[in-house]
Amino acid sequence: MSEMDWIAIGxxxxxxxxxxxxxxxPQGKIGVFRTAxxxxxxxxxxxxxxxxxxxQGIVHGAAVTCPLHNWVFSLETGKALGAxxxxxxxxxxKVEDGRLFIALELRASKAA
Amino acid sequence: MTERLVIIGNGMAPGRMLEHLLEAxxxxxxxxxxxxxxxxxxxxxxxxxxxxxxxxFEEIVIHGDGWYIKHGITLYKGHRIVAIDRVAKTVTSDHGxxxxxxxxxxxxxxxxxxxxxPGTDLPGVLTYRDLDDVNAMLLAAQSRARAVVIGGGLLGLxxxxxxxxxxxDVTVLHVMPTLMERQLDPAAGYLLQKAVEARGIxxxxxxxxxxxxxxxxxxxxxxxxGTIIPATLVVMAVGIRPNASIARDAGIDTNRGIxxxxxxxxxDPDILALGECAEVGGQVYGLVAPLYEMARVAAAHxxxxxxxxxxxxxxxxxxxxxxxxxxSLGDFADGDDREEIVLRDAAAGIYKRLxxxxxxVIGTVLYGETGDGAWFNDLKKKQTDISEMxxxxxxxxxxxxGSPLDPMAAVxxxxxxxxxxxxxxxxxxxxxxxxxxxxLTSLDDVRAHTKASASCGSCTGLxxxxxxxxxxxxxxxxxxxPMCKCTELGHDDVRRLIKAKGLKTIPEVMQELQWKTxxxxxxxxxxxxxxxxxxxxxxxxxxxxxxxxxxRVHANIQKDGTYSVVPRMWGGxxxxxxxRAIADVVDKFEIPLVKVTGGQRIDMLGIKKEDLPAVWSDLxxxxxVSGHAYAKGLRTVKTCVGSDxxxxxxxxxxxxGIRIEKFMWGSWTPAKLKMAVSxxxxxxxxxxxxxxxxxCVDSGFEIHFAGAAGLDIKGTEVLGLVKSExxxxxxxxxxxxxxxxxxxxxxRIYKWAKRVGIAEIRRQILDDAGKRKAYYERFVFSxxxxxxxxxxxxxxxxxxxxxxxxxxVGYAEAAE
Numbered sequence: 001m002s003e004m005d006w007i008a009i010g011x012x013x014x015x016x017x018x019x020x021x022x023x024x025x026p027q028g029k030i031g032v033f034r035t036a037x038x039x040x041x042x043x044x045x046x047x048x049x050x051x052x053x054x055x056q057g058i059v060h061g062a063a064v065t066c067p068l069h070n071w072v073f074s075l076e077t078g079k080a081l082g083a084x085x086x087x088x089x090x091x092x093x094k095v096e097d098g099r100l101f102i103a104l105e106l107r108a109s110k111a112a
Numbered sequence: 113m114t115e116r117l118v119i120i121g122n123g124m125a126p127g128r129m130l131e132h133l134l135e136a137x138x139x140x141x142x143x144x145x146x147x148x149x150x151x152x153x154x155x156x157x158x159x160x161x162x163x164x165x166x167x168x169f170e171e172i173v174i175h176g177d178g179w180y181i182k183h184g185i186t187l188y189k190g191h192r193i194v195a196i197d198r199v200a201k202t203v204t205s206d207h208g209x210x211x212x213x214x215x216x217x218x219x220x221x222x223x224x225x226x227x228x229x230p231g232t233d234l235p236g237v238l239t240y241r242d243l244d245d246v247n248a249m250l251l252a253a254q255s256r257a258r259a260v261v262i263g264g265g266l267l268g269l270x271x272x273x274x275x276x277x278x279x280x281d282v283t284v285l286h287v288m289p290t291l292m293e294r295q296l297d298p299a300a301g302y303l304l305q306k307a308v309e310a311r312g313i314x315x316x317x318x319x320x321x322x323x324x325x326x327x328x329x330x331x332x333x334x335x336x337x338g339t340i341i342p343a344t345l346v347v348m349a350v351g352i353r354p355n356a357s358i359a360r361d362a363g364i365d366t367n368r369g370i371x372x373x374x375x376x377x378x379x380d381p382d383i384l385a386l387g388e389c390a391e392v393g394g395q396v397y398g399l400v401a402p403l404y405e406m407a408r409v410a411a412a413h414x415x416x417x418x419x420x421x422x423x424x425x426x427x428x429x430x431x432x433x434x435x436x437x438x439x440s441l442g443d444f445a446d447g448d449d450r451e452e453i454v455l456r457d458a459a460a461g462i463y464k465r466l467x468x469x470x471x472x473v474i475g476t477v478l479y480g481e482t483g484d485g486a487w488f489n490d491l492k493k494k495q496t497d498i499s500e501m502x503x504x505x506x507x508x509x510x511x512x513x514g515s516p517l518d519p520m521a522a523v524x525x526x527x528x529x530x531x532x533x534x535x536x537x538x539x540x541x542x543x544x545x546x547x548x549x550x551x552l553t554s555l556d557d558v559r560a561h562t563k564a565s566a567s568c569g570s571c572t573g574l575x576x577x578x579x580x581x582x583x584x585x586x587x588x589x590x591x592x593x594p595m596c597k598c599t600e601l602g603h604d605d606v607r608r609l610i611k612a613k614g615l616k617t618i619p620e621v622m623q624e625l626q627w628k629t630x631x632x633x634x635x636x637x638x639x640x641x642x643x644x645x646x647x648x649x650x651x652x653x654x655x656x657x658x659x660x661x662x663x664r665v666h667a668n669i670q671k672d673g674t675y676s677v678v679p680r681m682w683g684g685x686x687x688x689x690x691x692r693a694i695a696d697v698v699d700k701f702e703i704p705l706v707k708v709t710g711g712q713r714i715d716m717l718g719i720k721k722e723d724l725p726a727v728w729s730d731l732x733x734x735x736x737v738s739g740h741a742y743a744k745g746l747r748t749v750k751t752c753v754g755s756d757x758x759x760x761x762x763x764x765x766x767x768x769g770i771r772i773e774k775f776m777w778g779s780w781t782p783a784k785l786k787m788a789v790s791x792x793x794x795x796x797x798x799x800x801x802x803x804x805x806x807x808c809v810d811s812g813f814e815i816h817f818a819g820a821a822g823l824d825i826k827g828t829e830v831l832g833l834v835k836s837e838x839x840x841x842x843x844x845x846x847x848x849x850x851x852x853x854x855x856x857x858x859x860r861i862y863k864w865a866k867r868v869g870i871a872e873i874r875r876q877i878l879d880d881a882g883k884r885k886a887y888y889e890r891f892v893f894s895x896x897x898x899x900x901x902x903x904x905x906x907x908x909x910x911x912x913x914x915x916x917x918x919x920x921v922g923y924a925e926a927a928e
Contacts, residue, residue: 009919018631018657021918032918036631053673056661058634065634067661067669072634104922 006094006101012040013098020055020064025104030091031055032100033075035062041075042091042102049086114142117414118203118211120193120358121219122147124156125387125403127174129217132411134183140415143185144211146203148220149242150190152177156242157400163246163274166879196362198380215382215414218359218370222352222388222398227262231324237346240271252345253278260284260333260343262321264291266431268349269304272313275347283341284308285319285333287350295429295440299456300463300479307436307461311882316341354389354396369396374421376410386410392422401427425493428485435876435883439482441489442475443467450474455506460611460647464506471499481612483571484508486531507612510605523577532578533564533571543575547582555579572867573604596635598627603856607643616648618655632658639857642744645780646852649894656911662742665914666902667724675724676717678741679731680777683751683769683789684712693734701727711748711786713739725915728903737777737901744858745780746787749773750798754791754808763808765791768837772806772844778899779891781848782855782864800828803861804844809833813840817847817873818865826862829870832878846887847877853890 015021015034022045023030029045031054039062045055052068062075072081078090092103119126122145130143158172180187191205196216204210224239226232238248249271252259256279261272264286276282284291290301291308305315320336324346332342354369365371365379369391376384376392386406388398397403405422412420428441444467455464462480466473466488473492478485487509491498498505509526526532528541546552546562558575559565565575579587594600601609606625615621618640622632632640637658644652662668667675681690694714698706704718719727728738740747749772752758754765769789779785788799789806799805801821805828807814812835816828831847834840850873855864865873876883906912 007921009921014913014918016657016913021913024917024920025922027922029917050671051673053669056665056669056673058637058660059657060631060633060637061629068671070634102921 006103009100009102011098012038012095012100014100015040018059020057020059022053022055023102027104029053029055030102031064032093032102033059033064035059035075039075040093040095040100042093043073043075043078044089044091046088047071047073048080048088049084054088115140115214116212117141117143117215117217118213119143119145119217119219120196120203121145121217121221121387121389122149122153122187123219123221123387124153124174124400125221125407126217126219127153128404128407129219129386129411129414130183130185132408133414136411136415136417141215143183144213145180145185145187146191146193146205146209146211147187147189148192149244151243152180152187152189154243159240159243159246160270160274162243163249163271164277165274169243193358196358196364196383198362198364198383201382213382215384217410217414218364218378218383218385218389219387220355220358220389223355224348225351225353226348227321227350229321229323231326231330232348234324234326234330235328236326236330236344237324237348240267240347240349241352249275249345249347250278253280255344256280257344258283258342259345259347260341261347261349262333263347263349263351264288264315264317265294265349265351266292266429268347269308269431271347271349272308273311275345276311276313280345282312283314283316283343285321285335285341286315286317287320289317291315291317292429292431292438292440295477296438296479297444297465297477299454299465300438300440300477303461303463303479304431304436304438307882310886311880352388352398354391356389359383359385359389367391367394374409375413375418376406376422377413384410384413393424395424399427399429401425428489430482435880437478437480437482439478439485440476441485442473442492444475444477453502453506455612457611457614462611466506468498471497471502473498481608483574487526490527490530507609523574524581532574533562538562538564540578543578544582547579552579553583553587573602595639596633598622598629598632598636599625601625603639603859606640607647607854607856610643610647616644616651617653618644618658634660638663638744642780642782642857646894649897663744664911665721665724666738666740666742666906667719668742670717672718674718674720676715676741677719677724677727677731678709678713678715678739679736680739680773681713682773683749683766685751685766685770686714690734690736693731693736697727697730700730709741709748711741712750713741713748715741722915722917725906725912729907732901732904732907736903738903740777743780744783746773746776746778746785748786749776750786750788750802752789752791752796754789758791760794761791761808762810763791763813763837765789765797765806765808768806768808768813768840769797771837772841775841776845776848776891776895778901779848779852779895780898781852783858783860785848785851785861787844801825802828804847806840806844812836815840815843815847818862818870820860820862822860824862829865831870831874842884842888843877845891846884847873849887849891849894850876852894853887 009023018036020031020033030042031045033041045053047066049071050068052066054064054066056067057064063072065072071084078088080086094101153175155172155174161167191207193203194206195204202210202212224241238245258281259275261268261284264284272282272284290298291304322336323334325332325334330346332340334340356366356370359370360366370385370389372378372385372390372392376386378385387403409420409422426442428439431438451468453466465477467475472495476488526540530540532540543562543564552558565572593602595603613624615624621640641655641658667677701723703716707715709715749769751766751769755761755763785803787804788797788802790797790799791808799807801819805816812833814833815831817831819828820826851861851864
């Protein structure tokens with residue numbers, strides 16, 4: 001499958017400003033984040049350090065701090081910021097008229 | 113041959129003069145002093161603390177008997193000079209001693225002004241001038257009866273505060289519309305009046321005394337409108353007049369005072385005058401700084417230096433009543449050619465006003481926060497053009513410049529004679545000098561050696577900055593550590609600025625304090641949210657997204673992302689009904705672990721986030737509310753069974769614990785707050801390692817605080833003993849509020865206490881009833897907005913997005 005398969009998950013208004021919600025998928029939870037500037041990002045809701053739910057962290061700028069041990073991740077790149085090393089998977093996301101869609105690699109992985 | 117120097121009067125001015133003279137010309141004179149008071153030289157400024165009981169006379173002596181002996185000075189105590197014979201060059205005392213002089217110094221001070229109304233000669237009418245007056249007041253105060261102080265100036269208010277401390281019912285009568293009108297503008301006078309009244313002192317302004325009434329002794333004061341205020345003690349503190357009569361009788365030139373030139377010489381070249389009796393350049397003085405300047409000049413002239421010259425300078429006025437900070441300097445009247453900058457913060461009781469003329473500071477009134485007084489004084493003295501910093505001037509020295517300044521730079525720029533500690537009159541040079549000379553390395557050392565920041569502690573930050581400047585890297589003060597990478601400002605500075613600038617939202621704080629990031633970080637946001645919740649309880653809307661997850665979902669996140677839930681069990685007491693409800697919830701939601709906590713309650717662990725509202729709903733039906741086991745706020749109040757059950761119990765410790773918990777639950781604090789109440793010193797509730805603890809004893813309740821049993825282990829400090837449960841609650845609440853207002857976010861109470869000083873906390877919470885009451889009331893006010901059960905709110909639907917996934921996707925497709 002070369003083309004992305006976009007799945008509707010809700011609207012931007014469902015997520016609080018500087019907050020996050022999570023989306024359940026068969027491969028685990030995805031955190032969907034909304035920044036103070038109304039940018040929206042989706043990343044894997046699972047800290048590579050000890051598995052903390054990133055969607056429960058404090059959102060600041062385009063970053064989130066894990067609630068368990070304060071690792072900080074860029075929402076844009078998924079990479080840990082500061083002294084820590086690690087990354088979470090970012091999930092493609094698009095906004096159309098305030099509606100949010102994510103692309104899962106589900107089909108591709110199943111087809112493989 | 114030594115000359116004979118005779119001094120009439122033995123107050124602070126001639127005392128200081130002698131110190132200078134003995135240094136400059138130790139052997140030139142044979143010195144004789146006649147003191148109308150039967151005692152040595154003492155610090156008259158400290159009479160108010162003697163009256164209030166904070167000090168005893170021995171502590172305020174400047175020159176003890178030994179000093180006079182050591183310097184070969186003859187001191188006639190209790191000898192009043194009745195005549196100066198300028199031809200024979202002798203003085204004669206009321207006990208008949210006649211002493212010849214070559215040089216004579218008149219330092220007769222001042223006499224209290226007695227208002228010309230009937231009855232001022234009745235027994236029970238006192239003035240406030242010397243130790244005899246203080247002793248008479250202390251004697252009168254033993255009756256615990258009613259006192260009226262006539263005069264709402266510096267002296268009158270200090271007298272009133274002292275008498276109140278001694279347990280009297282005190283009314284202050286002041287003829288003008290506002291208190292201390294000569295030093296304060298009406299706005300500051302009003303704040304002062306409120307603070308005085310908060311101590312339980314009644315204040316009547318525009319009160320014109322018509323007569324002091326009584327039959328054989330004082331019974332009351334009658335006002336012009338006919339009102340009679342009953343009193344067994346009347347203190348007259350309406351002002352002073354230079355005591356120039358002895359000089360006038362001797363034919364020396366006098367006006368209001370004894371007229372002297374700028375070398376302190378009277379019209380008789382052999383006679384000098386100084387102190388409150390002297391009039392120089394048409395002015396008479398009553399504050400100590402110019403009097404000491406006179407002493408310096410007089411000593412120089414006596415030592416042969418004819419060039420010394422008295423220079424007038426405005427002296428700031430400060431009130432010596434613990435807990436009331438006010439500072440006034442220079443000219444602050446309105447005028448067409450003047451401008452003013454005003455900052456008010458009603459909630460914090462802060463008022464600052466600068467009066468400018470031609471872009472120069474000519475006067476200042478500071479109330480509530482007086483730390484920048486020295487800087488404003490300096491600007492005024494040096495006539496600095498302030499147009500460049502006009503916008504930020506009122507916020508004080510630390511906040512000048514385009515970007516948040518390195519606070520050290522401001523301190524580094526201070527002159528050596530800039531006053532750092534107002535309470536103890538310690539200037540920068542003294543502090544830095546002592547650090548170097550004595551090799552001081554800790555704040556406690558600096559406090560011990562210089563007294564700087566040893567009283568009210570408000571200058572601690574400045575003192576620490578001076579230590580950093582002087583010691584370099586070897587001293588690393590907490591005061592200048594920035595909150596986080598988003599700002600250069602430390603927690604204390606941010607807290608002060610939130611109040612000073614009236615900042616009421618997180619974006620406003622970040623804008624005004626020039627945060628370096630657009631919306632902070634996980635360190636500063638929760639801190640700012642707490643500071644704003646604490647400072648503006650009625651106005652600030654809690655920023656949910658700036659709270660840690662635990663405080664957002666009102667449960668404790670566990671390592672696997674599930675949550676634990678701890679309902680409140682007041683004082684650790686539960687019942688079969690409550691236990692049954694917990695058992696049902698555990699079964700219904702298949703909660704994997706139930707555990708008894710260290711705080712005498714029950715923890716249910718492993719609850720899925722989605723289940724939280726349903727768990728709370730069931731718990732709520734059984735009467736449970738959140739235990740705030742996740743909060744930087746009030747957690748548990750542990751108790752023992754106390755006098756109801758225990759054969760050793762002295763008080764109802766369980767009841768008191770429950771009462772404290774019910775009163776204080778829901779309050780947010782800088783860090784978690786755990787308490788305990790033990791019914792006897794056997795201390796089964798382990799109160800002596802808690803943030804705040806109570807040990808009940810037969811005679812009352814011993815209040816403990818600042819214990820720790822976590823990362824650090826530390827026994828509590830004893831705050832003090834109170835007699836009743838009501839008092840215990842008031843003290844605990846006031847202490848908590850003081851900590852809430854001063855603590856840095858995540859700073860436990862024992863760390864805060866170490867920073868502020870146990871003595872200072874005790875002074876504010878136990879000794880100062882006015883302050884205690886004010887803290888108490890601010891806590892009570894804040895509780896109006898805080899005591900809402902977060903669980904029932906969420907059962908009713910608040911923040912419901914938090915407990916549900918936004919969507920579940922991929923499953924249908926996967927099944928295809």
